[in-house]
Amino acid sequence: MESAKHRLASRLEGVSESATLKLNALVQALKARGVDVVNLTAGEPDFHVPEVANVAVRDALDAHKSKYTPVPGVLELREAVARKTNLQQPTATASTQWKAGDVVVTNGGKQALFNAFLALLNPGDEVIIPGPFWLSYPEMVKLAGGTPKILRATFEQGFKITPSQLRGALTARTRVVVLNSPSNPTGAMYSKAEFAALGEVLAQAPDVCVISDEIYDRIALSDVSFCSFLEAAPALRDRVITVNGMSKAAAMTGWRIGWSVAPQWITQAMSTIQGQSTSGINALAQWASLAALKLPEAEFAGQIETYRRRRDLALEILKKAGKLKVFVPQGAFYVFFGVGGYLRAGEDSVGFAERILEKAGVAVVAGAPFGEPEWLRLSFSTDDKQLSEGCRRIVSFLESC
Secondary structure, three states, rough: OOOOOHOOOOOOOOOOOOOHHHHHHHHHHHHHHHOOOEEOOOOOOOOOOOOOHHHHOOOOOOOOOOOOOOOOOHHHHHHHHHHHHHOOOOOOOHHOOOHHHEEEEEEEEHHHHHHHHHOOOOOOOOEEEEOOOOOHHHHHHHHHHEEEEEEEEEEEHHOOOHHHHHHHHOOOOOOEEEEOOOOOOOOOOOHHHHHHHHHHHHHHOOOEEEEEEOOOOOOOOOOOOOOOOOHHHHHHHHHHHEEEEEEOOOOOOHHHHEEEEOOOHHHHHHHHHHHHOOOOOOOHHHHHHHHHOOHHHHHHHHHHHHHHHHHHHHHHOOOOOOOOOOOOOOOOOOOEEOHHHHHHOOOHHHHHHHHHHHHOOEEEEEEEOOOOOOOOEEEEOOOHHHHHHHHHHHHHHHHOO
């Protein structure tokens, strides 16, 4: 008879471990053993945390502001998040502007997404996820009891879904559509016109909610300006959840501060879920985030220029490999590149990434968990020396294939 301690919940069936976290842990273990590895996997900025955040922590400690916080976050931070979101969604009227009560501060953007899926999904509900996609979206949907429905966008269409694709994918079972711009893993960005066109389709599906993941909002690298989904589709305000956080835009990854901004009927549900799971978020990290949110955009201009230079450096080297398909990212800090011309028979990007790590000493992330089995992702959120060395090793490896 099987012991109860060996039986796990059925909700874990088909749920995969995070490929990026697993690979990054492997790379760290190899480096600890002295193996020469260039790590281009992590989606983590290499910039220092803004000094005002460090000062805010010290001030909070001196003021003994380190006790439990309200479940949705300290009021001052929620007010700051609401102001930021209103600035990015300027079509809202005074009566529909977001307020502190519409914000839930979470353990990173990841918890905000998970809260939303738990609040909205019943068993069998479908969630449309444009692909390539951040690999955790489908797994979160499964854990919440929903069914992920991947809507693939190709390289030729700029890795962005079209209104006709979305219209054709909607069914009576569709409950949520996930949008992510700038995108992880591709760096693709939707323009205001493109988001507006998708919004017109969704306006005809009144039971469908939208989760707009805008965690890379500040990292726009081309002439396409960042557009928050609700700026382009304000009529959908009562069923859109905007997710963001401090990890990417302010390099505050380890502080684990994210948030959701949503209408009250959703916010109340997500706050209830959080109250019975993690409760209020780390107090000191919240005060640090408040200080960082007050910084003017000009404070981060140097970081954006650095990302742009690194992107161009990586593209210049990678394009020397003749059979490589390279997508030029408009935002975020990833280069997504296709290696279909180099794969062995029966091989996908997982096996190919393993070969690059073994033979070239470069760690990149396989595209298969992102929905593209012939593509790889590298991060250029590292210094120029490591980035150029890693890209040169990749090109040298490809030339030997």
